[in-house]
Amino acid sequence: MAAVLPREINPASIGQLAGHGKISAAGFLGVLVQLALLTLVFRQFQIENAGFLRLWLLTVAGFAIHAFLPLRYRLPFFLGLSLAGILLVLGVFHGVTLIVLGLLLIAICHLPLSFAARVALLLFVVAVLAAQRAQWLPAPWSEAIWPILGSMFMFRLIVYLYDLRHDTAPVSPTRALSYFFMLPNVCFPLFPVVDYKTFRRNYFDDDAYRIYQVGIDWMVRGIVHLILYRIVYYYFSLSPAEVHGPGDLAQYLVSNFLLYLRVSGTFHLIVGMLYLFGFRLPETHHRYLLASSFTDFWRRINIYWKDFMLKVFYYPAYFRLRRFGNTTALVLATLFVFLMTWLLHAYQWFWLRGTLLFVWQDILFWTVLGVLVVVNSLWEAKRGRQRALGKAPSWRGFSTLTLKIAGMFCFICVLWSFWTSESIFEWFSLWKVVGENFANDVGIVPVILAAVLVGGLSGGRAAAGGEPKPGKRKPARLRGLAITVASLLILLVLGIESVYTHFGPTVASVIQPLRSGRLSRLDTAALERGYYENLLQVNRFNSQLWEVYSKRPANWLDIEGGGLKRHVDGFVQVELIPAFVSSTNYGIISTNRWGMRDQDYELQRPADTYRVALLGPSNVMGWGVGDGETFEALLESRLNRESNGTPFAKYEILNFGVPGYQPPQQLAALDKALAFDPTAVFYVATGRESSRAARYLVEVVKKRIEIPYPALQAVVAKAVLDPGMDEATALRRIAPFHAEILTAVYQGIAEQCRSRGIVPVWIFLPQVRQGRWQEETPEMLRIAQAAGFVMVDLGDIYKGVDVASIRLAEWDHHPNQRGHELIAARLYHEFHAKRDVLLPSSKTAR
Amino acid sequence: MSDDINQAVKAFILSEFLPGEDPDELKDDTPLITGGVLDSIATLKLVLFIEERYGVTFEAHEVDPEHMDTTADIVRLVCAKRLRDPA
Numbered sequence: 001m002a003a004v005l006p007r008e009i010n011p012a013s014i015g016q017l018a019g020h021g022k023i024s025a026a027g028f029l030g031v032l033v034q035l036a037l038l039t040l041v042f043r044q045f046q047i048e049n050a051g052f053l054r055l056w057l058l059t060v061a062g063f064a065i066h067a068f069l070p071l072r073y074r075l076p077f078f079l080g081l082s083l084a085g086i087l088l089v090l091g092v093f094h095g096v097t098l099i100v101l102g103l104l105l106i107a108i109c110h111l112p113l114s115f116a117a118r119v120a121l122l123l124f125v126v127a128v129l130a131a132q133r134a135q136w137l138p139a140p141w142s143e144a145i146w147p148i149l150g151s152m153f154m155f156r157l158i159v160y161l162y163d164l165r166h167d168t169a170p171v172s173p174t175r176a177l178s179y180f181f182m183l184p185n186v187c188f189p190l191f192p193v194v195d196y197k198t199f200r201r202n203y204f205d206d207d208a209y210r211i212y213q214v215g216i217d218w219m220v221r222g223i224v225h226l227i228l229y230r231i232v233y234y235y236f237s238l239s240p241a242e243v244h245g246p247g248d249l250a251q252y253l254v255s256n257f258l259l260y261l262r263v264s265g266t267f268h269l270i271v272g273m274l275y276l277f278g279f280r281l282p283e284t285h286h287r288y289l290l291a292s293s294f295t296d297f298w299r300r301i302n303i304y305w306k307d308f309m310l311k312v313f314y315y316p317a318y319f320r321l322r323r324f325g326n327t328t329a330l331v332l333a334t335l336f337v338f339l340m341t342w343l344l345h346a347y348q349w350f351w352l353r354g355t356l357l358f359v360w361q362d363i364l365f366w367t368v369l370g371v372l373v374v375v376n377s378l379w380e381a382k383r384g385r386q387r388a389l390g391k392a393p394s395w396r397g398f399s400t401l402t403l404k405i406a407g408m409f410c411f412i413c414v415l416w417s418f419w420t421s422e423s424i425f426e427w428f429s430l431w432k433v434v435g436e437n438f439a440n441d442v443g444i445v446p447v448i449l450a451a452v453l454v455g456g457l458s459g460g461r462a463a464a465g466g467e468p469k470p471g472k473r474k475p476a477r478l479r480g481l482a483i484t485v486a487s488l489l490i491l492l493v494l495g496i497e498s499v500y501t502h503f504g505p506t507v508a509s510v511i512q513p514l515r516s517g518r519l520s521r522l523d524t525a526a527l528e529r530g531y532y533e534n535l536l537q538v539n540r541f542n543s544q545l546w547e548v549y550s551k552r553p554a555n556w557l558d559i560e561g562g563g564l565k566r567h568v569d570g571f572v573q574v575e576l577i578p579a580f581v582s583s584t585n586y587g588i589i590s591t592n593r594w595g596m597r598d599q600d601y602e603l604q605r606p607a608d609t610y611r612v613a614l615l616g617p618s619n620v621m622g623w624g625v626g627d628g629e630t631f632e633a634l635l636e637s638r639l640n641r642e643s644n645g646t647p648f649a650k651y652e653i654l655n656f657g658v659p660g661y662q663p664p665q666q667l668a669a670l671d672k673a674l675a676f677d678p679t680a681v682f683y684v685a686t687g688r689e690s691s692r693a694a695r696y697l698v699e700v701v702k703k704r705i706e707i708p709y710p711a712l713q714a715v716v717a718k719a720v721l722d723p724g725m726d727e728a729t730a731l732r733r734i735a736p737f738h739a740e741i742l743t744a745v746y747q748g749i750a751e752q753c754r755s756r757g758i759v760p761v762w763i764f765l766p767q768v769r770q771g772r773w774q775e776e777t778p779e780m781l782r783i784a785q786a787a788g789f790v791m792v793d794l795g796d797i798y799k800g801v802d803v804a805s806i807r808l809a810e811w812d813h814h815p816n817q818r819g820h821e822l823i824a825a826r827l828y829h830e831f832h833a834k835r836d837v838l839l840p841s842s843k844t845a846r
Numbered sequence: 847m848s849d850d851i852n853q854a855v856k857a858f859i860l861s862e863f864l865p866g867e868d869p870d871e872l873k874d875d876t877p878l879i880t881g882g883v884l885d886s887i888a889t890l891k892l893v894l895f896i897e898e899r900y901g902v903t904f905e906a907h908e909v910d911p912e913h914m915d916t917t918a919d920i921v922r923l924v925c926a927k928r929l930r931d932p933a
Binding site: 166167295318 | 862863864865880882883885886887888890891894904905906907909910911912
């Protein structure tokens, strides 16, 4: 059967229906005032990034013109603004490249060929682009454009082709280009799957002022979601290793699910921006925390995705399968939707990150949710679902709804925790701990149940009274406006430093971090680990870390001709390859015959030479700077240049830094360094030493590697670690011994030095990052001091310096060339300030 | 004819999905899909009802808000189908 003609939609008819998109001067002024307040809030709370603020200012300026243009010029203007936004955020070269690639893809959709031929050609071009994204083929443009190009086309091309195939509405190039290059997209790689028909159909189909006001309301709601997300992300999220009882588990489960607020907040922001240009799109999320069944959850969370799945997969599958019976068709079509959801999430991950995502948690999560939705659908198909247009729910219905909401919230939290866990074993270990400690924390259970019921009760009230009532008008105009303006003003005032500091240091220290989008302490630790290992935790869109990773080039600091390190037997596991030379994006990197990232030295210390053995991780080795640019090389060169003969004829600093080395590995590095007869050993600590040391011990135990240090062996024995244990359990067991581990390492180093007459020096070199990573620093300093090191605290070295100007990149917090210069200068100063303890009393002394 | 379809569709929706609801609340322009009255299962139930009653056949791409968001849309779609493919 041929397609039935849809209602014809064109700008002229829209104009007649919706008052030509006109807005009164007073209405316009009201909108503009709210946009100004939004701008201040965006700036105050550093919503998204600097690129977003630029795009937002362009949006506001564009809105002011757009609102007064005749309707027929508005869509072309929106397109122009969207293209300008791309150039503004990505720069001219990247922006033009992205636009040209996009035009190519859109042009293929409209070639004068059969539909099948166009699809085949498109698949071929997409396959070539995918090969370039995966770096199997070279791409003559920067990797920076992939996430945005992927975000603009990966799903919208599917929707667009589907509508081209079935729709008889005339093709409008301006509308098609506006759809793909949609203004906010350039700043948001994670973008809702906007439906093309809806994008076209709902354009200025209501009073212009009302559309704009809804857009602003949603943006305010988006900001609130994002700030709530930050509260959860900074203050409530836990790692599995930090879960010790039912209370911790409840916090872990709930906070894990609530991290999704970032996605819902961002989507509200995006759609709100589109409203400013007349696109009256549906809600992207509808009170998803208040879902009362599995199907209800699926309908409320990421509504655009659900609609995309229904349109492109569910209905076509159902209509093809219904010859086998309606129930069979319903079951198979629903399962097909969940299969495609899983596959398309992996596909989305590929375009945003450039890697494939196939993990068991993903497969099981979508399978379980799919099966539950099928069962729920069959139940609803048989028994029906309660709906209402205007009638109030009965007391019994309300009570049932409350219990359902509370139960569903708990269940989704559990399911979500499984999805986001690093491994299935880790997830099971959470429940084991609760079982073990249940008796101790049993008092928390009634509290948790009460909290869930109260949440469900208020949710039940909101859901019962707040379901969309078709045909009902929105709340009174003035009331809605007052709520929005009041919310903006409260946010604005709360974000003023002199206001929140007025409430004391506790309140100030809570609010201050909420004003910027930094990585949480857990993600900061994950980022550190991510320099050296492939992080599984970054495979979900909830935390901010994936976004940082999406910008990181796949070959970031790759070293030509294989790695810089090689695997060796024994406790240390890896070392730098001797006599290695390679080039990186940041210059030549080479090692000497001893496997040090340094110039060549003799094994025997030359006479009248002050020799330092420098131990540390990648910051010391000089990750991200060329040979001769490390702070070690700069300091050595300056000492020889400016301190020559006072009192030593020569200074040598031997760089034993190895990327990824954890504190216990420095014991092995020290063994190697002692063979070079140093005068002093400089141990560089960069933060979070005790937890990293503990994690390393867990790693070697799991790998059954022998620990050659008795003090560390004793800790492992006390913590009762065994190789079969999952990582979270092992980390939990070893947590009480963090200080003991670090003490063993530091005392081991200091005592070996002192017994040989070597000066042990402990240097604290802060990481080049903001956010929470210093929580272990005071204890670390105390342990180092107690071990008898000469202390050099560089804690304030980056004070007053823009962190972005001295680190390698947003995704790599190692110091860059300028950072190394700063460190070298400060160490030179410290060296002279502490010369009495650092330099032996006579040249002949050791 | 269109009045008959409209009444039948409304009666079906009220009895199947909105039991106990005041019939006056369901108007010709009440949004059904975008308003949350018709979810995917309910929409398919309605499609089956219309197909059986009026001898028309729906296609997958027609099951969307553009064609089925209000009873007025549904009537328009069914009439167009009956005009094109008279039973």
